[in-house]
Amino acid sequence: MALCLANSLVACHGFNAYDQLVRYKWWYKFGYMSATGRCFDIGTGTRQSLLEFERRQNIFAKKFNTPFTDMDRLSDSELLQKFDVYCSDHGVAGNGALTGLAPVPLFFYREPPVAVEYSGVSGQITHGDTTAYDACRYYGALIVAALQGYEKEQLLDDNFYQKHKEWFSIKRLHHEIESISRGSYKKSGYDAGIRGKGYIVNALEAALWAFWSDDNSFEKGALAAVNLGDDTDTTAAIYGQLAGA
Structure with missing residues (x-):
């Protein structure tokens, strides 16, 4: 999905949620x-x-008398505005929203507030829970900061969110994501409750734990993420987006 998202951003010269879903x-x-x-x-x-x-x-297609075969190529801006792209049920908070996030902050990193908001929307169109939206916003902000040259210690600062609130507009982070931003992942790992589960809050915490504890070794961090068990490939994929930035 990350390649689909990246391709859409390039082909559309910007963020087009409908095209991403196509x-x-x-x-x-x-x-x-x-x-x-x-x-x-x-x-x-x-x-x-x-x-x-x-x-x-x-x-x-039936409502606007458009052949269904043309719907994947829909480009009329007025029609696109009428299409509801938020296709997820409320409460859906799987870790898949984070798995392919990186193309959005990569594309918009020069405009942090735009990058952060679109990071959230990119997750929310398929995962409708607020935790998914805010996990993507927070992780997108970290990737933007990494691309702008922030040191690892700055990315892991327990006050990163507070210091960059202007990137998040007036929408405060969900309390579970805000807890992670304050360093809830900074503990000994599996024995302390870190889990690479399918729930996006667990997945974000696990990926950041791997990043925090990797001793600046991508290999060590990726292995640590995988060795947590459960949804191993997704945890490692989330870790790699920030660690690789």
């Missing part, structure tokens, strides 16, 4: 941009959102 749908149905030529390891929340997206495309 490309995610192609990945799900046809293996678009997949290394294996097929979709694999899609999360339940993502799959349900893409099915809902296609259902809405059908309804929209």
Whole structure:
């Protein structure tokens, strides 16, 4: 999905949530941009959102007398504004929202408030819970800061969020994400309760724990993320987006 998102940003010269969903749908149905030529390891929340997206495309095509075969190429700005791209049920907070986030902060890093907001939206179109939106906003902000040359100690500062509130507009972070921003992950690891679970709050905490404890070794951090068990590939993928920046 990260490649789909990156491709959309480049092709559209900016953020187009509808186009992103189209490309995610192609990945799900046809293996678009997949290394294996097929979709694999899609999360339940993502799959349900893409099915809902296609259902809405059908309804929209009939309402506005548009051939369904043209819906994936919809470019009329007025029509696009009428399409509800938030296709997830409320309460969906899977870690998939974070897995392919990096293209957004990479694309918009020169404008931190824009990068942070679009990071949140990129997750929310498939994962509707506030924790997903705010996990993506916070992690997007960290990636932006890394790209702007911040030192690791600055990224892991317990007051990073407080010092960069202007990047987050007036929308305060969900209390679980704010707790992570204050360093809840700074503990001994698995024995202290760090888990690479499917819940996005657990996944974010686990990835940041791996980053905090990696002794500036990407290999050590990636292995630590994987060795937590549970949803190993996703935890490592989230870790790698920040550690690799």
